[in-house]
Amino acid sequence: MIDRIKPKKADLILILLLLAAAFSLLLARGRGDALTAEITVNGVSENSIDLRAVESPYDITLQNGVRLHVEPGGISFAESDCRGKDCVRCGVLKRAGQAAACVPNQTLVLLTGKPQKGAPDAVSY
Amino acid sequence: MKTEKPEKTKIAAASAAHRIAVTGLLAALTLALSFVERTICAALPLPPGVRPGLSNVAVMFSCIALGLPFALGIIVVKAGFVMLVSGVSAGAISVCGGVLSVLSVALLARLAKKRLSYIGISVVSAVLHNAGQLIAASFLVGSALYLWMAPVLLISGVAFGAVTGILLNAVLPALLKIVPHVNKDKL
Numbered sequence: 001m002i003d004r005i006k007p008k009k010a011d012l013i014l015i016l017l018l019l020a021a022a023f024s025l026l027l028a029r030g031r032g033d034a035l036t037a038e039i040t041v042n043g044v045s046e047n048s049i050d051l052r053a054v055e056s057p058y059d060i061t062l063q064n065g066v067r068l069h070v071e072p073g074g075i076s077f078a079e080s081d082c083r084g085k086d087c088v089r090c091g092v093l094k095r096a097g098q099a100a101a102c103v104p105n106q107t108l109v110l111l112t113g114k115p116q117k118g119a120p121d122a123v124s125y
Numbered sequence: 126m127k128t129e130k131p132e133k134t135k136i137a138a139a140s141a142a143h144r145i146a147v148t149g150l151l152a153a154l155t156l157a158l159s160f161v162e163r164t165i166c167a168a169l170p171l172p173p174g175v176r177p178g179l180s181n182v183a184v185m186f187s188c189i190a191l192g193l194p195f196a197l198g199i200i201v202v203k204a205g206f207v208m209l210v211s212g213v214s215a216g217a218i219s220v221c222g223g224v225l226s227v228l229s230v231a232l233l234a235r236l237a238k239k240r241l242s243y244i245g246i247s248v249v250s251a252v253l254h255n256a257g258q259l260i261a262a263s264f265l266v267g268s269a270l271y272l273w274m275a276p277v278l279l280i281s282g283v284a285f286g287a288v289t290g291i292l293l294n295a296v297l298p299a300l301l302k303i304v305p306h307v308n309k310d311k312l
Contacts, residue, residue, distance in 0.1 A: 002312045003239040004246070005294050010237070011245035015283055018252060022279035029276070043267030084211035089167065099273045103214045103265045110273055 034113055035096055037075045039068065042106040051075060051111070064105045080105055140306035147304050148195045151187045152202040155180040159203065172277055177285040178251055182293050184223070185230050185247060186300050190307045193231040200227055218261040225257030226250045234311070243297075244290035251286030252279060 039047040039062070046062060049070060057071035059078060066087075067079040074094045077087040080102045087102035096113035158180035166176050180203065188196035200223035208216025233246045255278035256271075263270040301307065 002297065002309070004242045004312060005297065007242045007244050008240060010240045011242050011248070014241070014245050015248055015287065018248065018279060018283050022276045022283070025279070026276040029273075040266075040268050082212060084215050086211075086215075097273060099270065101262065101266050101270060103218065103262055104212055106266050108266045108268045108270065110268075 029097060035073065036112050036114055037070070037093070038110045038112060040108045040110070049075070062107065064107065066102055066105050066107050068109065075109060075111070076100070077102060077109070080107075143304070143306060144191050144195060148187060148191060148198055150303065151183045151191075151195075152199045154183045155199055155203050156206050158183065159206075172281070175277065175281045175285075178254060178289055179292070181226065181247065181250060181254065181289045182296065184227060185243070185250060185289070185293055186297070188227050188230045189234055189312060190300070190304050193227065196227045196230070197224065200224055214265050217265065218258045221261035222254040222256075222258035226254035229253045242290070243293045244287055247290030247293060248283050248286035251289065252282035255279070255282045 035051045037047075037049045037051055038045065039049070041062060041064060047060070051070070051073050054070055054072045057069065059067055059069050061067045065081055066077065069076050069078040069092075071092070074092040076092040077090060077100060080087050082102055082104040084104070087100055087105075087107070090100035093100055093109060093111050096111050099108065099110045101108045162176055162179050184196055184199055184203075187199055200220060204216045204220035204223060207219040227250075230246055230250045233241060233249055237246075259271045259274055259278060297312075301312075
């Protein structure tokens with residue numbers, strides 16, 4: 001009676017195409033050996049931390065009041081004055097490619113496999 | 126033949142009021158589903174920002190059975206709710222995701238005719254919902270967030286889009302009981 005209940009061949013093709021796009025994006029992103037946390041506020045780079053070099057945990061407080069917890073190999077939002085607290089709920093970021101953001105405070109923490117900013121880098125773009 | 130015309134307009138008028146009442150019901154269902162989902166997801170080991178989007182079942186149904194304006198109305202109500210609970214920026218992100226997702230459902234239902242099933246439509250809708258949210262969040266944070274989040278949200282959009290599509294298939298007969306006037310050719 002209702003034509004769209006039974007899955008069609010086009011559904012499968014569509015799903016495969018989208019998954020292929022996702023995996024090619026993942027591959028294109030690449031992976032480095034380093035683990036660098038890049039902290040930006042409103043698009044401006046605030047801090048860049050080499051998480052592999054962290055030996056004991058410490059907290060940093062940004063100018064907008066957001067407190068970040070830095071530990072060996074990981075970083076997390078510890079405190080923020082926003083309402084949703086989604087940033088704190090994101091937990092500890094540990095792998096390159098992970099990101100957490102506190103949108104109301106325009107704060108973004110991104111883990112990349114690239115070496116820390118300022119460190120010599122053969123590729124520039 | 127002659128008596129048929131006035132009767133037809135009567136049904137159309139009744140169904141306009143009916144549609145608005147059903148839109149209210151579906152909006153309430155959307156809010157309830159998104160609230161329950163939020164609560165459940167806090168306990169699930171999902172990557173940050175990833176949610177199944179169960180309320181999309183109600184939104185998709187409203188878009189297909191009632192029409193695009195009714196679905197957009199639900200999106201606005203939902204964004205208002207999100208704004209009250211989680212703040213203005215969360216509301217803005219919600220409305221961007223919702224509008225893109227509903228537009229894609231309306232467009233696909235028209236363009237792809239019956240070549241795509243609800244699963245395919247739901248997958249595209251979920252992926253575009255994520256895309257809309259990501260674009261809004263990138264704009265608000267001032268960084269190209271989408272570069273990093275896109276693969277995760279694409280994969281989760283496909284997975285949970287398929288789940289909500291299957292759910293829509295399952296609940297469609299029940300939902301149709303509350304909108305008996307709907308033109309079955311549209312479904």
